[in-house]
Amino acid sequence: MRTFTHINAHTVNEACELLGQYRGKARLNAGGTDLLAMLKGDIWPEYPEAVINVKTIPGLDSITENDNVLKIGALALLSDVAKSPTIKEKCGVLAKAALSVGSPLIRNVATIGGNLCQAPRCWYYRYPRRLGGPLPCLRKGTGPCLAVKGDNRYHAILEGKGCFAVCTSDIAVALAALDAKITIAGPKGERSISVVDFFQPLGNTLKIDEMIKDFQIPATMLSMEQRFLKFTLRKPIDFAIVSVAASIGLNNGVCTDARIILGAVAPMPFRAKAAEEKIVGQPISDNVAAEAAEKALANAKPLSMNAYKVEIAKTLVRRAIKGSTAGLGE
Amino acid sequence: MEVKVNEQTRKKSEEDKHISLVINGNQYSLEVGYGSYQVKPSDTLAYTLRETLGLTGTKVSCDDGACGSCTVLMSSKAVPSCMILTVECAGKDITTIEGLGDPKTGTLDPLQQSFVDHTAFQCGFCTPGMIMSAKALLNENPHPTEEEIKEALSGNFCRCISHYQVLEAVLAASEKDGGDND
Amino acid sequence: MIDSYRYIGKETPRRDGAEVVTGSAEYVDDIRFTNLLYGEVLRSPHPHARIKQIEKSKAEVLGGVEAILTWENVPDWKFGTPTIFRILDRKVRFVGDAVAIIAARTKDIAREAARLIEVEYEVLPPVFDMEAAMKPGAPQLYEELPGNKLPLYAPVLGPKSLTEIVMGDVEKGFAEADVIAEGTFGYENIPNPLPPEPPSAVALWQEPNKVTVWVSNQQVWLNRKILSEIFGDNVEVRAIGGPCGGSYGSKVMSWQVQCYAAALSKATGKPVKVCFSKEEHLAAFVLRPETRIHARVGMKKDGTVTAISGKWLLGTGYYSMTTQAQLSVGAGEAQIAVRCANWDVKPTIVCTNRNASGIVRGFGGQELKCALIPLLSLAMEKADLDPFEVLKKNYLKPGDGYYWRDGNWYSYRGVDYTKAMEKGAQTFGWKAKWKGWLKPTALNGTKRTGVGVGIHGNADIGEDVSEAYVRLDPEGRAVIYSSVTEHGTGQRSNCIKVVAEVLQLPLEAVSITPSDTLITPVEWGPAGSRGTYAILSAAIAAAEDAKQKLLQFTAPLLGVGMGDLETEDGFIWVKNRPDNRITWKDALELRTVLGHGRFNPDYSFANCMMSFVEVEVDTETGKVTLLRVVNATDVGQIIDPPGIRGQLNGCLGTAGIDSALFEETVLDRATGCVLNANMIDYKWRTFSELPPIDNVIMETPFPSHRFGAVGIGEVATSPGPSAVLMATSNAIGVWLHEYPVTPQRVLEALGKVGSK
Numbered sequence A: 001m002r003t004f005t006h007i008n009a010h011t012v013n014e015a016c017e018l019l020g021q022y023r024g025k026a027r028l029n030a031g032g033t034d035l036l037a038m039l040k041g042d043i044w045p046e047y048p049e050a051v052i053n054v055k056t057i058p059g060l061d062s063i064t065e066n067d068n069v070l071k072i073g074a075l076a077l078l079s080d081v082a083k084s085p086t087i088k089e090k091c092g093v094l095a096k097a098a099l100s101v102g103s104p105l106i107r108n109v110a111t112i113g114g115n116l117c118q119a120p121r122c123w124y125y126r127y128p129r130r131l132g133g134p135l136p137c138l139r140k141g142t143g144p145c146l147a148v149k150g151d152n153r154y155h156a157i158l159e160g161k162g163c164f165a166v167c168t169s170d171i172a173v174a175l176a177a178l179d180a181k182i183t184i185a186g187p188k189g190e191r192s193i194s195v196v197d198f199f200q201p202l203g204n205t206l207k208i209d210e211m212i213k214d215f216q217i218p219a220t221m222l223s224m225e226q227r228f229l230k231f232t233l234r235k236p237i238d239f240a241i242v243s244v245a246a247s248i249g250l251n252n253g254v255c256t257d258a259r260i261i262l263g264a265v266a267p268m269p270f271r272a273k274a275a276e277e278k279i280v281g282q283p284i285s286d287n288v289a290a291e292a293a294e295k296a297l298a299n300a301k302p303l304s305m306n307a308y309k310v311e312i313a314k315t316l317v318r319r320a321i322k323g324s325t326a327g328l329g330e
Numbered sequence B: 001m002e003v004k005v006n007e008q009t010r011k012k013s014e015e016d017k018h019i020s021l022v023i024n025g026n027q028y029s030l031e032v033g034y035g036s037y038q039v040k041p042s043d044t045l046a047y048t049l050r051e052t053l054g055l056t057g058t059k060v061s062c063d064d065g066a067c068g069s070c071t072v073l074m075s076s077k078a079v080p081s082c083m084i085l086t087v088e089c090a091g092k093d094i095t096t097i098e099g100l101g102d103p104k105t106g107t108l109d110p111l112q113q114s115f116v117d118h119t120a121f122q123c124g125f126c127t128p129g130m131i132m133s134a135k136a137l138l139n140e141n142p143h144p145t146e147e148e149i150k151e152a153l154s155g156n157f158c159r160c161i162s163h164y165q166v167l168e169a170v171l172a173a174s175e176k177d178g179g180d181n182d
Numbered sequence C: 001m002i003d004s005y006r007y008i009g010k011e012t013p014r015r016d017g018a019e020v021v022t023g024s025a026e027y028v029d030d031i032r033f034t035n036l037l038y039g040e041v042l043r044s045p046h047p048h049a050r051i052k053q054i055e056k057s058k059a060e061v062l063g064g065v066e067a068i069l070t071w072e073n074v075p076d077w078k079f080g081t082p083t084i085f086r087i088l089d090r091k092v093r094f095v096g097d098a099v100a101i102i103a104a105r106t107k108d109i110a111r112e113a114a115r116l117i118e119v120e121y122e123v124l125p126p127v128f129d130m131e132a133a134m135k136p137g138a139p140q141l142y143e144e145l146p147g148n149k150l151p152l153y154a155p156v157l158g159p160k161s162l163t164e165i166v167m168g169d170v171e172k173g174f175a176e177a178d179v180i181a182e183g184t185f186g187y188e189n190i191p192n193p194l195p196p197e198p199p200s201a202v203a204l205w206q207e208p209n210k211v212t213v214w215v216s217n218q219q220v221w222l223n224r225k226i227l228s229e230i231f232g233d234n235v236e237v238r239a240i241g242g243p244c245g246g247s248y249g250s251k252v253m254s255w256q257v258q259c260y261a262a263a264l265s266k267a268t269g270k271p272v273k274v275c276f277s278k279e280e281h282l283a284a285f286v287l288r289p290e291t292r293i294h295a296r297v298g299m300k301k302d303g304t305v306t307a308i309s310g311k312w313l314l315g316t317g318y319y320s321m322t323t324q325a326q327l328s329v330g331a332g333e334a335q336i337a338v339r340c341a342n343w344d345v346k347p348t349i350v351c352t353n354r355n356a357s358g359i360v361r362g363f364g365g366q367e368l369k370c371a372l373i374p375l376l377s378l379a380m381e382k383a384d385l386d387p388f389e390v391l392k393k394n395y396l397k398p399g400d401g402y403y404w405r406d407g408n409w410y411s412y413r414g415v416d417y418t419k420a421m422e423k424g425a426q427t428f429g430w431k432a433k434w435k436g437w438l439k440p441t442a443l444n445g446t447k448r449t450g451v452g453v454g455i456h457g458n459a460d461i462g463e464d465v466s467e468a469y470v471r472l473d474p475e476g477r478a479v480i481y482s483s484v485t486e487h488g489t490g491q492r493s494n495c496i497k498v499v500a501e502v503l504q505l506p507l508e509a510v511s512i513t514p515s516d517t518l519i520t521p522v523e524w525g526p527a528g529s530r531g532t533y534a535i536l537s538a539a540i541a542a543a544e545d546a547k548q549k550l551l552q553f554t555a556p557l558l559g560v561g562m563g564d565l566e567t568e569d570g571f572i573w574v575k576n577r578p579d580n581r582i583t584w585k586d587a588l589e590l591r592t593v594l595g596h597g598r599f600n601p602d603y604s605f606a607n608c609m610m611s612f613v614e615v616e617v618d619t620e621t622g623k624v625t626l627l628r629v630v631n632a633t634d635v636g637q638i639i640d641p642p643g644i645r646g647q648l649n650g651c652l653g654t655a656g657i658d659s660a661l662f663e664e665t666v667l668d669r670a671t672g673c674v675l676n677a678n679m680i681d682y683k684w685r686t687f688s689e690l691p692p693i694d695n696v697i698m699e700t701p702f703p704s705h706r707f708g709a710v711g712i713g714e715v716a717t718s719p720g721p722s723a724v725l726m727a728t729s730n731a732i733g734v735w736l737h738e739y740p741v742t743p744q745r746v747l748e749a750l751g752k753v754g755s756k
């Protein structure tokens, strides 16, 4: 790995100030499971001058419940999120999503905030320098996108435009299903944004001197039925080919409220509003689930090699909707 | 005023020139810098262990967090040492494969002995990492089920497919351990 | 089976066990050197280009950089088949091809230097498809290889190496057939054997003509032979081998990484280490050869195969070292698996602008079998035959023969494998599970299960030469001199076992030298499955020779003929008079005894492995899950039970069964880049996906060596992939003919997704 200046930040303010000072040429390091991969591969057009350790900021890893809001610090470890009794009990979808990430080794160091901010998994984007990379990439602003005409088996089937890299953050999908808010700290103070709005087609809304401080989950969502399904070739290590997180309110088998989020199908977590509308007010049945799944993917525009993801996505939506009434475990 | 704060921050980080940490029960104080016995800011823990401290029992295979060859215990949890910066290990307590058993008498840790007894390896390159992951599990859960062992080792790559024998070795070690404690 | 062995067939701990579990086993990258420099490779971003200019001045002035070599100043070392491949050339032929090699005081400096080298290329059009590469007007990789075709002859196998399968009269054969099937079948996903330890080497060149190389592979002597051919016989090559972190064949092809280290050491006078990173390992080291056949098979209603004819394309990537030999062995193995009187299979080896193919477990035969069995399956379907019965019937039987890799005909003198196959089928429950072609074994909601069977065998178990010395020390100990390194099979421990058995010594009294060509004798090493028969035969012979010499020397001392003497645990006594005994030390005093053993090639044995698999297909997602594996074989005599178990369980990984399920090297046909050159995107089996494996191992003694054993390890990976294809096709009721069976392919086959 090429070297950099390393700075331990001790407060959120300090971290943001440093980010500002370096004008985009510094990167925060939380668990490092993604950042170090990016640095080792020397993949970004500009190698960072500084790495700012945020693990030295006290208190950012706490998980607390207050005033009907569950607050999770950005530095909470995925293994702690997966194990936390409160999270398991009240937002199982998040615990499951956390447990599905990587492997126990990864989860013991990876953080929830880092998970949301991970760089795209697109294999063109990540093609390493040592093998003759990096490759041109629209998202990096270094040329046309090679994935559109290349091997796009894992790329977007929905809402891709210019860049077809999908959002592979499992945590983002779960948090979006929980309608979580993100607290972002910057030099001018804090702001709050919903998880769905946090993501943008080519990245996220973080300014160069901002960082995620914590996540807040409203209590209304906590009581809904939750389900997380992640389709991969192998259980550990693999990123989602498609994932679905759903929160579904039920009253006597009739759906009263729903949030259905698809992961790894679009550059951002994709909220399947049409599917939600389809099931709200309906008793959950095979037919309703199937119709909702069709609706969810109605606008899918697969690329040359990933039409299969549409089928898988439909299946997962169906299963998520049905499973939520049956209360089936994984 | 703001600039001043920043300069202080910088200075303070300059002062973080020594990293104190415990490895296998020994206190180390590592100097940060660019000399051959110093730790560079970009050195991973795996690199420091192997190249700076000569603890080559920790193996590096993928250098990408995906294979578990480099597993060590940090505050008794199994972690991939290739994805951790050494400069961020200040104050940590680390155990590597060299820290198991008793190097003086040559007595193996019961888990290591169980790996030998079950020939739970072929080429052996994955074995130190495998043992460290299993060790972390047994520390936390002395009597795991087979499923729990599989889960705990699910980030450890073994290309020779010694998995079946590893499972037996870990199960046997946990049973033995139980016998001793009961 | 003799039950009176002291060690043979018993579970004994691996000799290197303590080192392995304490992390003190020293793999190449663990060895410490003084003054060591680190080598780094600058790799090409283009799949095909001519180097116009290399500007290295910026890199040269970087502190700590000690040498930068390019095609202009590197020694003109060449290797491969034919011998035309340079370690650095003025042309690059795949993305990742070496452009420059750098030695520096640290890895980081070497890498930084690589960044600072500026290369100007004249980009040339690449070609990635085998057939396209042979077309007129296609880009030419080498002037020496018109049409991108390689010569088929494999000099390493002798003057008339097997270059095709031609015998009998195929027209007559097809006329006799009840059914004929024809088609194009491939095994083209070029999986990577991916040992955990990446290719690595350290070299120290001492002018004018001495080089020591610390290697990571299974055979130092063969390694020395390869390097001597490259450097010339006037260079004294010493190869030292320690534990090897997995090879699965591939690391025999370490000449490039070793030559980089040697050239950099020659340029700097210091030891130089080159260790590939995992991404280099995945994108610039050995893959399986690509195979495609256009072929036709004739079959009778009783399953007799009457004729096989066709074309066999082998893709070797940008160069070949052993692809020709793989062709020869694969061609031999085809005849072993399918008894057929009439063959006309003509191979072609093609080079394209991708990373090289080479040695991987299964060595040519797995590649051919993975295409051939699907073709045979079509004929079996037409004739409505059970594939287990057909494969069993057509496998080599005692007295049958085959043309082997050297072009000669051999008669098989091993055991009949029918019983092992039947026992395997019984263990698997084949009869109950087989429902007919393209019929699932069971339906369970949206899931279906299916079964498949595959077969493979290799007459390499007695290939090539082995030698060993056994030295007897007066204290009742023995030392084995062998060039075998430990790469996972337990071969070194097995050498100790057989020598202890022959000499009747405690295992602890037998040790084995490090493998070092300065000390240890000639040895082809554990290639194929030759360890048990070839390598152990040499060790056994050396021990017997030493024992004979010991007794010969002792006989006059005890006043008897040597035939009257016995030895055990360091004592020698007169038969039936155990009281009349002396110790080795009494006999030898200050003297050692050296025995020599040699094994000469014997191609009259072939091993056999049949694998049964059951898979489950989720018809809604296309995911295929391996539910169960049964492997069946007969090995004559098990030497080491945990060892053989490990080898057979190895059927899953190392580009074996999993190459049909999820393993593949993803080559981007637009850029030539390997897109999944990391261990997240290259898929491998984890602890969470372990199917039950049953290994049915029979022990019918072979007339091999005194323990009646033959080797099996290498072929464990080979029968499985085609069995998975068969099982998946049966589960979904549609033929699948591409590896691996990804969700995409399954959903397309089911008609749920339009194919591209």
Ligand SMILES: Cc1cc2nc3c(=O)[nH]c(=O)nc-3n(C[C@H](O)[C@H](O)[C@H](O)COP(=O)(O)OP(=O)(O)OC[C@H]3O[C@@H](n4cnc5c(N)ncnc54)[C@H](O)[C@@H]3O)c2cc1C
Pocket (backbone or CB within 6 Å): A027, A028, A029, A030, A031, A032, A033, A034, A035, A036, A054, A074, A075, A078, A100, A101, A102, A103, A106, A109, A110, A111, A112, A113, A114, A115, A116, A117, A118, A119, A168, A169, A170, A171, A206, A210, A211, A212, A213, A237, A238, A239, A240, B064, B065, B066, C680
């Ligand atoms: C083998 C392997 C498997 C993986 N599998 C999965 C998977 O299945 N699912 C999945 O979702 N991910 C997966 N990941 C990706 C990722 O590493 C993890 O999800 C992890 O959660 C990232 O967290 P981290 O703390 O390690 O992030 P870091 O690497 O520390 O940071 C990642 C990025 O986020 C930025 N960042 C970190 N914290 C903050 C913050 N508080 N505010 C603003 N920016 C911040 C960093 O600057 C960096 O750019 C995997 C990674 C590996 C190596």
Ligand code: SF4
Pocket (backbone or CB within 6 Å): A120, A122, A123, A124, A125, A136, A137, A138, A139, A140, A144, A145, A146, A147, A148, A155, A162, A163, A164, A165
């Ligand atoms: S999909 Fe996006 S990240 Fe990938 S190559 Fe195209 S633009 Fe770059």
Ligand code: FES
Pocket (backbone or CB within 6 Å): B059, B060, B061, B062, B063, B064, B065, B066, B067, B068, B069, B070, B071, B080, B081, B082, B083
């Ligand atoms: S080497 Fe660290 S996880 Fe693979």
Ligand code: FES
Pocket (backbone or CB within 6 Å): B121, B122, B123, B124, B125, B126, B127, B157, B158, B159, B160, B161, B162, C196, C245, C246, C488
């Ligand atoms: S024993 Fe070889 S990789 Fe596990």
